[in-house]
Amino acid sequence: MQSKGKLGSFVAGVIAIFLVLICLFYISFTLVTNHHEDKAEAYATSVAGNAGVNSDSYRMAYKSYIDSISREKVYLGYTFAEVQKLGVGLGLDLKGGMNVTLQVSVPDILRSMANADGNPYFEAAIAQTDSVVKATRSNDYVSIFCQQYRKLDPQGDLSVVFKDQVKRGDSYEAAEAALKQEVKDRVSSSTNVLRNRIDQFGVVAPNIQELEKDGQILLELPGVKEHDRVKELLKSSANLEFYETIPVNEFQGSLMELTAMGRADSTGNGRGLLDYFVHTANPYNPIMVGTAVAANRAAIDSIISSPAARRLLPSNVKLAWEVKPETMEATDTATGVTRRVDLYTLVALKTANGRPALSGDVVTSASSEFDQMQGGNYVSMNMKPDAARQWARITAANIEKQVAIVLDGQVYSAPRVNNVIEGGRSSITGNFTTDEAKDLANVLKSGKMAAKVDIISDTVIGPSLG
Structure with a gap:
């Protein structure tokens, strides 16, 4: 023993x-x-x-x-x-930061999806749903809305109200399931937009999750100190825009002059704009100004927003970064060491009096699809009728050129226009992975979402608590 x-x-x-x-x-x-x-x-x-x-x-x-x-x-x-x-x-208790719960307005999502002009029942159903949810504290807004709408209009066809989301002839149960999925997708779109904004803000290891209640999102942001600024960042609506593009060779002289000015500046470090890029002038991507490592982006942004840049660059040129970097081998000219780095691409957009060719609130629906014949992923996008006519004119003027999809000032995709697109339905290809196609579809849907975002609770936590 x-x-x-x-x-x-x-x-x-x-x-x-x-x-x-x-x-x-x-x-x-x-x-x-x-x-x-x-x-x-x-x-x-x-x-x-x-x-x-x-x-x-x-x-x-x-x-x-x-x-x-x-x-x-x-x-x-x-x-x-x-x-x-x-x-x-190190969570909030050890590192400090913010704990924020957001509410994406489900009524606003439903309004942005609906074709309810002249419909006496839609807003009445929204009002009754608001009352029921407030009284019962229910987590399921969409189900209650469908119940209230059916009470008001027992013979009503939700495919008429939500023609892009509900199939004609669907039962109320099928219509409810379709609306729930669409609302969930649009809340996920908002979550993705918030995730990208927070990443751009520099928060390390944030925790972002959708809660059980319709439209609620929880964010835990370790290390955040600028609390008021973060709250404004979270509440602002996504800004989706479509831009025509302009080849860099059309204003290469201005870029060279701006670069020379920087090199000659006695108060600087002898580097001009183009000196901060790893690669410039790509014939396969004519709108590319250059690619740069993340550490050089702040210096480049400072130059292109300077009074000198505003004076030298054409007034119809807007420079913007692509949101996702490309990982590739790069050799440090000073040390000769080659390593894998993330390179961000700066591209040239064309403005019309400082504005985009088309705003993103014209998109009615977007989805990721798979082409069985070609064996690749693509994104399908639909626009409102008036916008469809504008889109036809824009695409007609840009055959074999690129049109950029820009969200919150960052370029998510710049597909080449192959032919005139009429009817408002577009297919966006680009060797997408499944996740990339889903992300782009979410970007397009987030741009049309008119839902406001409210902060329903926020707590500032100091590191001393841990």
């Missing part, structure tokens, strides 16, 4: 040591993450200077530093992005 007891103690001790080693292993990733985040803070502080840690320059410099090392191997063969994921995450 004594030997069994000793064996049990030995096994328990080995297990305890094993668990301690596992804990230390994962804690080491946290320490490495903290080390590099401290370096990012020091870099951002030096870049921001007197502007301080709450400035745009600090935020962009911090994000640029983190982005620049995200694919570098920094510990035991792991990249920094992998190290961040493997470490013990």
